[in-house]
Amino acid sequence: MKAMRSLALFVAAFVLASFALLAIPSRARATPNYPDVVAGALGLSYTPPCALCHVGGRTGLGTVNTPFGKSLRAHGGAARDDGSIEAALAAMEKDGTSSLHDGASDVAKLKKGQDPNGGDASALSAEPPAYGCGGRIAARPGDVSGVAATLVVVAIASFVRVRRRPRIVRHHA
Amino acid sequence: MSLRKTLVQAGIPVSIALSIAICSWPDDGHAALKRVGDSKVFFFATGTPAMKFTGTGSDVTIADDGKNLTITVGLTTIDTGMELRNTHMRDKYLQTAKWPTTKLTVVKSDLKLPAEGAKSKSTTTGTLDLHGVQKKVKVGYEIEKRDGNYVVRGALNLVMTDYGVETPGYVGVSVDPAVGVALTFVAKDL
Amino acid sequence: MRSSSPVRAFVALATFALALVVTLAFTRTASAYPWMIRHGYGACTTCHLDPSGAGVLTPYGRAQGDLLLRDHYTKNGKAGPEEASKTAGFLFGLLETPDWLLPGGSYRGMYLYSKPPSPAPAIARYVQMQADLKIGLQPGIFRAGASLGYAHGGALSASITSRDKDNLVSREHWIGVAIGDAVMIRTGRLALPFGVRTVEHNAFVRASTRTDLNDTQQYGLALAYSDTKSRGELMAIVGNFALHPDDYRERGYSALFEYFVDPHVGIGLSSLRTQALRDVTTRVAYARQAHGLFVRASPWEPLVLMAEGDWLLLSPDGAATASGYAGLLQADFEVRQGMHVMVTGETLRPAQAGADPSFGAWLSLTWFFAPHFDVRTDFIHSRVAAGGAHANVESVLLQLHAFL
Numbered sequence: 180m181k182a183m184r185s186l187a188l189f190v191a192a193f194v195l196a197s198f199a200l201l202a203i204p205s206r207a208r209a210t211p212n213y214p215d216v217v218a219g220a221l222g223l224s225y226t227p228p229c230a231l232c233h234v235g236g237r238t239g240l241g242t243v244n245t246p247f248g249k250s251l252r253a254h255g256g257a258a259r260d261d262g263s264i265e266a267a268l269a270a271m272e273k274d275g276t277s278s279l280h281d282g283a284s285d286v287a288k289l290k291k292g293q294d295p296n297g298g299d300a301s302a303l304s305a306e307p308p309a310y311g312c313g314g315r316i317a318a319r320p321g322d323v324s325g326v327a328a329t330l331v332v333v334a335i336a337s338f339v340r341v342r343r344r345p346r347i348v349r350h351h352a
Numbered sequence: 353m354s355l356r357k358t359l360v361q362a363g364i365p366v367s368i369a370l371s372i373a374i375c376s377w378p379d380d381g382h383a384a385l386k387r388v389g390d391s392k393v394f395f396f397a398t399g400t401p402a403m404k405f406t407g408t409g410s411d412v413t414i415a416d417d418g419k420n421l422t423i424t425v426g427l428t429t430i431d432t433g434m435e436l437r438n439t440h441m442r443d444k445y446l447q448t449a450k451w452p453t454t455k456l457t458v459v460k461s462d463l464k465l466p467a468e469g470a471k472s473k474s475t476t477t478g479t480l481d482l483h484g485v486q487k488k489v490k491v492g493y494e495i496e497k498r499d500g501n502y503v504v505r506g507a508l509n510l511v512m513t514d515y516g517v518e519t520p521g522y523v524g525v526s527v528d529p530a531v532g533v534a535l536t537f538v539a540k541d542l
Numbered sequence: 543m544r545s546s547s548p549v550r551a552f553v554a555l556a557t558f559a560l561a562l563v564v565t566l567a568f569t570r571t572a573s574a575y576p577w578m579i580r581h582g583y584g585a586c587t588t589c590h591l592d593p594s595g596a597g598v599l600t601p602y603g604r605a606q607g608d609l610l611l612r613d614h615y616t617k618n619g620k621a622g623p624e625e626a627s628k629t630a631g632f633l634f635g636l637l638e639t640p641d642w643l644l645p646g647g648s649y650r651g652m653y654l655y656s657k658p659p660s661p662a663p664a665i666a667r668y669v670q671m672q673a674d675l676k677i678g679l680q681p682g683i684f685r686a687g688a689s690l691g692y693a694h695g696g697a698l699s700a701s702i703t704s705r706d707k708d709n710l711v712s713r714e715h716w717i718g719v720a721i722g723d724a725v726m727i728r729t730g731r732l733a734l735p736f737g738v739r740t741v742e743h744n745a746f747v748r749a750s751t752r753t754d755l756n757d758t759q760q761y762g763l764a765l766a767y768s769d770t771k772s773r774g775e776l777m778a779i780v781g782n783f784a785l786h787p788d789d790y791r792e793r794g795y796s797a798l799f800e801y802f803v804d805p806h807v808g809i810g811l812s813s814l815r816t817q818a819l820r821d822v823t824t825r826v827a828y829a830r831q832a833h834g835l836f837v838r839a840s841p842w843e844p845l846v847l848m849a850e851g852d853w854l855l856l857s858p859d860g861a862a863t864a865s866g867y868a869g870l871l872q873a874d875f876e877v878r879q880g881m882h883v884m885v886t887g888e889t890l891r892p893a894q895a896g897a898d899p900s901f902g903a904w905l906s907l908t909w910f911f912a913p914h915f916d917v918r919t920d921f922i923h924s925r926v927a928a929g930g931a932h933a934n935v936e937s938v939l940l941q942l943h944a945f946l
Contacts, residue, residue: 228825235894236823241931258662299860302825308790311704312783396805401723402585402768404805433581433843436609439623523601524641525588 213264214307220265221272221289225304231296246278247285247295384416384541388501391537393425399527407432407441412537422457425535437522445512445520446483455481456508458491471496480508485515505536574739574755577846577874577882579838581610582805585768586739591644591678591687593726593766594775594798595739596755597714598646598678598687604630612910613880620879629913633946644678647946656937670694671941674713685726688715700757701784713759726766731783733759734796735766735775736812737850738836738870746890746902747850750868751814751832753796758782760792774799779816792816794829806840812852827859830893834868846874856893866893880910891927898927916943 214226230236232248243252254276256267272286278295285295292304391412398404411426428448432438442448458478466472473494480489493506512529513519520527574596578589586595589603599607608630609621616622628635632645639645650672656665674691693701693711701709716730733739736753743754752758764777775798781791794816800808817829834852841847854866872886886904891897902924910916920939925932 228823230824230826233823235892236821236825237892237894238823241933299826302820305789305820305825306787308820308822309704309786310698310784311701311709398770399588401587402770402773403583403588404770404802405582406805434609435621435623436625523605525602 213261216261216264217268217289220268221286223289225292226307227289227303228305228307230298231294231303245296250276250278250285384418385414385421385502385539386416386541387412387414387537388540389538391535393430393533393535395430395531395533397527397531399525401525403525403527405432405437407533412535414537414539416460419460420457421460421463422455423535424453424455425533426453428452440520440522445517451483454483456489456491457481463493464495466495466497466502468497468500478508480510480515482510483515483517487514500540502539503536504539505534507532507534574741575611576738576740576838576848577840577876578606578610579806579808580840580843580846580874580876581606584800584802584805584808584838585770585773587726587768587773591680591685592714592733593768593773594733594735596733597689598644598676600644600680601641604632608913611880612913612916613878618878619881627913634914642679642681644680645946646676646678647674648676648943649673649945650941650943652942653940654937655939656935658935659933674711675946680720683719683721685718685720685728686716689713697757699782699784700759711757713755713757724767724769726768727764728766729761729763731759731761732764732777734779734814735764735777735798736796736814736832737798737810737834737852738838738848740848740870740872742886745870745886746888746900747834747852747868747870750854750866750890750892751834751852753814753832760796770802772799772801781818785822789819790822792818800836800838808838810836810838812836821858824858829857831855831857832868844876846876848872848874854893862895864893864895864897866891866897882906882908884908898930898932900927900932901925914945917941918943 213232214229217223217231218226228236229238230245232245232251233242234244234248235242243249243256243258250271251264251267254267254270255263257263268286272284275284276286277283278285279297283293288295289303293300294303391410393409393412395407396404397407407430409426409430411429413424415422415424427446428442430438430441432441456478458476462476464472464474471494473492475490475492477488478491479486487510489508489510491506491508493504495505496503509530509532512531517529519529576595583589583606587593589599589606590596591598591600605626608626613619614621631637632639650670652669652671654665654667654669658664670693672691673693674689676689677687679686689712691711691713693709695707697711697713698709700711700713702712703709712731714731714733716728716732718726718728718730720726733755734751734753736751737747739755740748741755742748743756745754748754760777760779760782762777762779764775766775767773777796779792779794779796781788781793783791785791794814796812796814796816798810798812800810802808812832812834814832815829817827819827821828832852832854834850836848836850838846838848848870849872850868850870852868854868855863856866857863868888868890870886870888872884875883875885877883884904884906886902886906888902888904889899891899902922904920904922906918906920908916908918918939918941920937920941922935922937922939924935924937926935
């Protein structure tokens with residue numbers, strides 16, 4: 180009897196949850212791709228990273244707090260509104276906004292491949308990540324070629340902390 | 353849980369732990385022992401690959417003829433937590449229709465009795481009758497005397513195949529023939 | 543299930559291929575039930591080909607899934623003394639496969655409703671989380687496992703095609719050898735050995751350490767050990783080859799070790815360190831670390847308590863190392879066999895200077911209502927740190943999971 184009551188309660192919970200969900204109208208939502216919007220609006224040859232506007236590159240509510248991101252918001256850029264971002268960028272270009280107050284406008288810096296937040300320029304214009312097959316392991320200077328060797332080197336390197344911070348190796352021509 | 357801890361602390365390998373608790377009584381043998389309260393019997397088994405399970409029961413009786421103490425455990429009511437496994441254990445391996453119990457017999461005078469409020473811990477040798485086969489086994493035990501009652505815990509190891517029990521297996525997983533059973537109960541002198 | 547006839551093996555493979563085509567017409571996570579420790583199954587190898595759990599089931603795993611997982615509609619939901627149902631087999635037992643061939647598949651769909659704080663609009667949509675076919679091979683000492691599925695959106699890190707959407711995904715593909723019953727060496731794309739391998743891929747502990755079963759698997763070489771007292775796996779990571787250019791790939795290691803104090807109590811340690819020349823979001827070089835403890839315990843068969851605490855470290859190039867933490871506490875109560883009520887609390891403070899902690903509370907109901915099927919509802923309250931303030935987000939998830 181007790182088991183049947185548990186069963187009934189459980190089924191009732193599912194049914195209620197299902198009805199609650201079905202009563203809610205579905206709303207399709209395209210995932211906004213703001214870096215592409217910025218690149219398109221300013222005619223950039225590269226797609227800037229999320230970190231241009233989002234602190235630490237982590238997107239989400241309340242994270243548009245880099246100096247450039249704050250300027251963009253101050254000029255009317257709003258979430259889920261590509262038009263407002265394009266308009267804000269145009270306004271920033273027009274008034275020569277310099278988020279770091281260093282005399283050089285943010286938009287001009289972006290067009291030159293520089294980070295208006297004062298960060299590493301190579302990071303800003305680096306080839307964006309891509310997914311799917313076609314990638315290969317690039318040989319790095321000093322590496323012994325071959326996956327097997329890499330496995331061993333990486334495993335050992337992981338345990339040996341040579342430097343406090345990771346090394347940046349520029350190996351692309 | 354407490355028994356599990358006791359076995360672990362005693363360093364009894366789970367894979368081969370068969371423990372049976374033995375109670376103690378005065379050396380002069382004038383008092384017979386009688387179980388009081390609940391008792392519990394456990395067995396521990398392991399399998400390949402990386403499997404282990406336990407069986408539990410409570411059908412334990414004690415017989416004291418003045419010289420030997422015989423502890424009888426009913427095998428038909430041991431539960432492994434899965435009805436199908438119980439069926440396999442009873443019908444196919446232990447064959448409880450033919451041998452429904454297992455018995456451990458120990459010589460009373462070999463056991464150490466603690467005084468009130470004290471504990472004794474030792475090992476002794478007994479005879480285990482399982483699946484129609486009798487064999488000598490080494491039994492570890494711990495007895496605590498509390499309020500006139502003996503709280504008994506014990507452990508011993510056995511290998512099922514030594515007793516003619518077939519090594520259990522099921523769709524690619526086999527059970528190690530070395531298993532263990534543990535038993536705990538409270539007893540009193542009459 | 544026990545036939546080894548070549549004809550039947552061929553039929554099995556052909557049917558698998560056909561099922562693949564059918565499933566691709568539909569598609570992010572795999573199944574792993576760490577609360578099976580309630581039955582003494584702390585180690586994973588008894589039921590799964592993957593020594594750290596999840597993925598294709600062994601014949602024994604299929605039988606236990608039928609006997610111990612689903613509701614049998616008896617008084618307490620438990621199975622009777624009968625053998626496992628034939629429907630436990632691949633394709634509901636319609637196709638017998640030899641023991642060395644382990645086919646499988648999984649479909650998981652979810653209806654999501656999420657209400658962020660106003661004025662952000664509510665989200666209500668259907669999400670196809672997983673539509674994967676899987677195969678495992680275990681002839682002799684040889685071991686191999688692979689999955690292939692379709693993802694309408696997401697799971698990009700597991701993509702083998704290069705579209706923004708509608709990709710073929712392979713979350714795992716590996717080959718290896720078993721050395722005895724306890725050791726396995728594998729290489730290929732593998733789920734990272736770290737923490738409690740839960741099915742909730744978006745739990746803070748899984749997402750923040752990037753060790754979920756969705757798409758954060760990496761390529762590498764792993765050594766796994768498993769016996770009745772402990773299990774562990776150490777993996778050397780060479781990167782995710784589905785992500786390029788190579789600068790974004792992480793190198794490092796991930797490892798876990800779990801010791802079983804008792805058949806029903808496991809205590810574990812996890813450790814991970816990786817580094818890459820570019821972060822996918824910030825595009826700067828970084829090294830990240832996660833080190834933690836986890837516990838699984840079933841003091842009473844219907845109840846399993848699971849806890850994980852991880853210390854997170856992030857060292858971006860040009861900035862100081864920042865630390866954070868992620869924690870999970872989950873109680874799984876099996877009301878009757880097949881019906882689970884789970885209460886989960888979680889917290890996360892990202893490894894980022896000045897970050898505030900976020901919190902989540904879940905009430906989940908899962909019912910394994912038929913062979914190969916379960917439904918699940920989650921009610922989630924999240925208090926998300928955002929820009930120095932906190933935002934409350936309420937979500938309801940309704941999931942259907944079917945596996946072949």
